[in-house]
Amino acid sequence: xxxxxxxxxxxxxxxxxxxxxxxxxxxxxxxxxxxxxxxxxxxxxxxxxxxxxxxxxxxxxxxxxxxxxxxxxxxxxxxxxxxxxxxxxxxxxxxxxxxxxxxxxxxxxxxxxxxxxxxxxxxxxxxxxxxxxxxxxxxxxxxxxxxxxxxxxxxxxxxxxxxxxxxxxxxxxxxxxxxxxxxxxxxxxxxxxxxxxxxxxxxxxxxxxxxxxxxxxxxxxxxxxxxxxxxxxxxxxxxxxxxxxxxxxxxxxxxxxxxxxxxxxxxxxxxxxxxxxxxxxxxxxxxxxxxxxxxxxxxxxxxxxxxxxxxxxxxxxxxxxxxxxxxxxxxxxxxxxxxxxxxxxxxxxxxxxxxxxxxxxxxxxxxxxxxxxxxxxxxxxxxxxxxxxxxxxxxxxxxxxxxxxxxxxxxxxxxxxxxxxxxxxxxxxxxxxxxxxxxxxxxxxxxxxxxxxxxxxxxxxxxxxxxxxxxxxxxxxxxxxxxxxxxxxxxxxxxxxxxxxxxxxxxxxxxxxxxxxxxxxxxxxxxxxxxxxxxxxxxxxxxxxxxxxxxxxxxxxxxxxxxxxxxxxxxxxxxxxxxxxxxxxxxxxxxxxxxxxxxxxxxxxxxxxxxxxxxxxxxxxxxxxxxxxxxxxxxxxxxxxxxxxxxxxxxxxxxxxxxxxxxxxxxxxxxxxxxxxxxxxxxxxxxxxx
Numbered sequence: 001x002x003x004x005x006x007x008x009x010x011x012x013x014x015x016x017x018x019x020x021x022x023x024x025x026x027x028x029x030x031x032x033x034x035x036x037x038x039x040x041x042x043x044x045x046x047x048x049x050x051x052x053x054x055x056x057x058x059x060x061x062x063x064x065x066x067x068x069x070x071x072x073x074x075x076x077x078x079x080x081x082x083x084x085x086x087x088x089x090x091x092x093x094x095x096x097x098x099x100x101x102x103x104x105x106x107x108x109x110x111x112x113x114x115x116x117x118x119x120x121x122x123x124x125x126x127x128x129x130x131x132x133x134x135x136x137x138x139x140x141x142x143x144x145x146x147x148x149x150x151x152x153x154x155x156x157x158x159x160x161x162x163x164x165x166x167x168x169x170x171x172x173x174x175x176x177x178x179x180x181x182x183x184x185x186x187x188x189x190x191x192x193x194x195x196x197x198x199x200x201x202x203x204x205x206x207x208x209x210x211x212x213x214x215x216x217x218x219x220x221x222x223x224x225x226x227x228x229x230x231x232x233x234x235x236x237x238x239x240x241x242x243x244x245x246x247x248x249x250x251x252x253x254x255x256x257x258x259x260x261x262x263x264x265x266x267x268x269x270x271x272x273x274x275x276x277x278x279x280x281x282x283x284x285x286x287x288x289x290x291x292x293x294x295x296x297x298x299x300x301x302x303x304x305x306x307x308x309x310x311x312x313x314x315x316x317x318x319x320x321x322x323x324x325x326x327x328x329x330x331x332x333x334x335x336x337x338x339x340x341x342x343x344x345x346x347x348x349x350x351x352x353x354x355x356x357x358x359x360x361x362x363x364x365x366x367x368x369x370x371x372x373x374x375x376x377x378x379x380x381x382x383x384x385x386x387x388x389x390x391x392x393x394x395x396x397x398x399x400x401x402x403x404x405x406x407x408x409x410x411x412x413x414x415x416x417x418x419x420x421x422x423x424x425x426x427x428x429x430x431x432x433x434x435x436x437x438x439x440x441x442x443x444x445x446x447x448x449x450x451x452x453x454x455x456x457x458x459x460x461x462x463x464x465x466x467x468x469x470x471x472x473x474x475x476x477x478x479x480x481x482x483x484x485x486x487x488x489x490x491x492x493x494x495x496x497x498x499x500x501x502x503x504x505x506x507x508x509x510x511x512x513x514x515x516x517x518x519x520x521x522x523x524x525x526x527x528x529x530x531x532x533x534x535x536x537x538x539x540x541x542x543x544x545x546x547x548x549x550x551x552x553x554x555x556x557x558x559x560x561x562x563x564x565x566x567x568x569x570x571x572x573x574x575x576x577x578x579x580x581x582x583x584x585x586x587x588x589x590x591x592x593x594x595x596x597x598x599x600x601x602x603x604x605x606x607x608x609x610x611x612x613x614x615x616x617x618x619x620x621x622x623x624x625x626x627x628x629x630x631x632x633x634x635x636x637x638x639x640x641x642x643x644x645x646x647x648x649x650x651x652x653x654x655x656x657x658x659x660x661x662x663x664x665x666x667x668x669x670x671x672x673x674x675x676x677x678x679x680x681x682x683x684x685x686x687x688x689x690x
Contacts, residue, residue, distance in 0.1 A: 001062045002042070003167035006199035007133055008054035010161035010185055016050065016249035018142055018156055023048035023215065029136045030055050037129055038064050047202070047213040049252045051160075051185065053140075054213065056199050060166070064123030071097050076106055076113040090115055127166055134173040137162070151176040161185060168198045187211050187252050190303060210253040210304065219248045222300055225256035226284065229298060233258075236287045237298055243278050250282065251302035258286070259316040263295045265323045268330055271410045272400070276322045279406050283319065329399035333411075338419055341394040348397065353466040354515055357393055360458060363509045365389040367454035370505045374497055375450070385447045388428035391416065392451055395429070409433045435485045442489040449493045453502075456482040461506040464526050465516025483534040490560040491538075499557035503527045531557060539564060544571040547687040554682035562632065566680055569632040578640060580688040585646040586639060587683035592655055593667065593674035600668035600675075606661060611645075611652040612669075618645050619673045635680055642673075 007030065014022070027046040034041060034057065042059025071093075073079060079090035086101050094104055097119050106113045138153065145154035153176050164171040164180040173180055182196045186209025194205050203213055212218045222244065230237045248254075265273065270293050277283035277297050286296040299315050346358040354360070368389035372382040395401050395412035404411075413430035417423070424447050431448025432455050434440055443449040460479050463469070470479050490497060507523045510516060516523070532553060539549045544567045552566045573579050602620070607613040622638060655666045677683070 002059040003062060004199035005041075005057040005060045005130070006054065006163060006165045006196065006202055007056075007137075008047075008052055008161075008163040008184055008202075009137055009159060010052050010163070011155075011159055012157040013050045014157050014249075015144075016246045018144075019048050019050065019053075019249035020215070020245065022140065022142060022156065023053050025140055026053050026136070027055050029139065030057065030133070033132070033136060034060070038123075039126055039129070045214075048215045048249070049211060049213060049218075050250060051188070051252065052213070054163075054202070056202060058199075061126060063125050064129075066123045067119075067121040069119045069121070070107075070116050071119045072107075072109075073104075073115040073117065076115060079104075079115040093117070127169065127171070130164070130166055130171040131173045133164060133171065134175060137175050149176075163196060165196060165199055185209075187303075190253065212253060215248055218251070218254055219244060222248060222254045222256065225254070225300075226298060229256055229258060233286075233296075234289065235294065235296070236289060236291070237284050238287060239284065240278065243282065243284065247282055247300050251300055253303060254300045255303060255305055255308075256298055256300050257308050257312050257315075258296055258298045259312040259319070260296050261316065261319055261323060265327060266293065266295060268323070268326060269410075269414050271407060271414075272326050272330065272404065273323070275404050275406050276319065276326055279404070280322055281315070281319055283315070325403060326400065329403055333398045333400055333415065334418070336398075338391050338394050338416065338421070341397050342391060344397040345393060351462070351466070354462045355513065357396065359513065360462075361390065361393050363458045363462075363506075364392060364451065364454045366509055367458060367502075367506060368451055371450050371454060371497065371502070374501065375495060377446075381447065384422060384424050385428070385450050387421070388425045388432070388447055389451050389454060391421070391425070392429055392432055392455065435481075435488065438481065442485065442492045446493060449489050449495070452489055453486050453495075456486050457502055457506050458509075460486075460530070461503070461523065461527060462510055462515060464523055464530070465507070465510050465518060467516075469526065469530070479530075480534065483531055484538065487531070487534050487538050487560055491564060494561050496559040496561060499531055499560065500524070500528065503531075528557065535560065535563065539567045542568060544568060545574065545687075547685055548574065548681075551681045551683065551685040554685060555679040558679075565632045566635075569636050570681060570686070573636065574686075578643070581647075582640050582643045583683040583686045583688050585643045586677050586681075587686075588650060589646060589670050590674050590677060590682070590684060593670040595656070596664070596667035596671040598664070600671040601664075602668050602672060603665050606665040608662070609652055611648040612666070614645050615649040615673075616669055618642055619669055619676075622676055623672060632680075639677065639680065 009026070023046050027044055031044055040061050041057050043057075045056045045058065047054040047056070073093040074089045079087055079093070081087050086104070090104065091101060093115065094101055094117050097117050099117050099119070103117045104115050105117070107116045108114075140155075142156035145156060146158075147154055148158040159175055159178050161183065162175060162178050162180045163182055163184050164173070165182055170180060170182050183193050184196055184202075184206060186192050186194055186206065191209030191211060194209050196202055196205055206213045212221065223239065226237050226239060229235070273293060274285050277285050281297075281299070283297040283299045286294045286298060288294055297315075297319065301311055342358070342361075345361060346356050348357040349355070350357045350360045365386060368385050369382075372385050377385065392412070395415055396408055398411055398415065400411050401408050409430040409432065413426045416426035416429055424445060427445055428443070428448035428451050431443035431445060432451035434443045434448070434452060443452045459477070460482055463477055463479055468477060475481075489495070503524045504520070507520050507527070511520060535553065535557065536546075536549050540546070542564070548570045549567055552563055552570065555563070557563070602616060604613060604616050607616055622642070653666065655663065655670070657663050657666075
């Protein structure tokens, strides 16, 4: 016999950004607990609104299955004494299993007899186990918690009610003095409380009280209403997935409506208007069929269709005030030039222990110059990159960015363009913040990419210098994201830069200003370890096996695009038949090459047979054309082609001979080859199938 289980946690309104993850966590914890208890079920559904987290388990069994297991005890020689009597060990074992010595029997395992006992465990009733759900409710964690009253529990918001039912029966437990029951709360203004008859009627009863408890259904309703409105008006309503998710978690009963604003505001940059609508008011912007922004917006109210005109006018009034402020700030900012903005950066503290924004810009500029030189940029491109770095932060002291921080970079591009900066420079000011999130792309232009790398590297290095290093899940300054951004930018632009050289330059600039208490070597080592972990993650995200990642990282962080390409090439080859013998042959070369003392020098005249001459010829040829190989596939194929030559060499050649000259020559050959192999892969770290 099966029944449905409902668990609902009623709360004061949660922050929208916490709702989805918390709902998923609750579902996961309930699922894991049911599996742990051996309680089978048909399916689990999760529900959420700003005021509740809930799960329904459909088709949950009424009792655990009975279990009959055979428990293994001590060996016969320990369980029985010389008189054939049960020992204390045997008696203690069977007692611990809930039986008597009459239940014991022997069973042979690998030639040795062990005492065993059949253990019967009667399944417990589900209804007796369900009060343990209290622990699940208490165990939920959230990005931010609060305390209320005299309770010790820290939770996302105060718990206002609890509903827990198995079939029509209430499961009794309490959390912070709130007792479970069958009552749930309807919409705060439109509905009332309702007694849930049974879990299967949950959605229907709450809908009658103006609550759509299924977040997926709520999202679909919003999208449907937006599409209908767009069709009626001939509009295009761009739906940002993140905004849609947030709005879905802000309302319990969604109703879309539109409002308007004065056309005069359309003279503002489109980004300003959209940011005002999306980020500050959670409105959807409206565009024409020609992709031009229109003086309208769409919002989703938490309620029904009553008094829609008043609601629309109220939203129009709020947006009008925001846009009036933006218009004022925009016009005021136009009265200043870039240099006057830049001078203000000297008065803005970036970090107390690191210095001002002006000092940060100075370091970014020097790093940009350093990177440009390493990339051998043309003079004109280098000049543009340095200029972009010099003015990369000027808009941070503008009134517009002060009011709308989300527009940093965007306003910099707009103002720089209006003030006569070259288009590439203006574009780089906006791009150097990219990627801003895991979903964002890297900078499109080369100049933007260089400034982005310089900015992010300075942020990371200066944070490490003062001891602000991410630990565990704690990364308040998003340094991992910024490091990943550098790695991805290097890859997307095929910048074959040495990260170690970049670290040395960034750290030197910091130490020259007396920032931090660490020495250069320690800082560079910490940065290397940190970035190595980021490169590993980038490779893992591309499906590369962990041992292959370690094998290519052994060569250092010299050229990230090539490193990742090597990892992908090797991972693609790992299941081929020749992969194992190739890695083994290369590994043998590496191992013996370590025995060389001194500088390698190859003399073909010392070769004693054809196999040795063939390897010398192959090594010399490979040394001469390695730099000409265009990609990692070609390099792997070159090394793969050496495998039979290496095998023949070892079959006919004793390397560690008594003659020091011949031994040195042979070790030199292997060491020269090892110097080609190791920057590509350390074969000893690759796990090959036997």
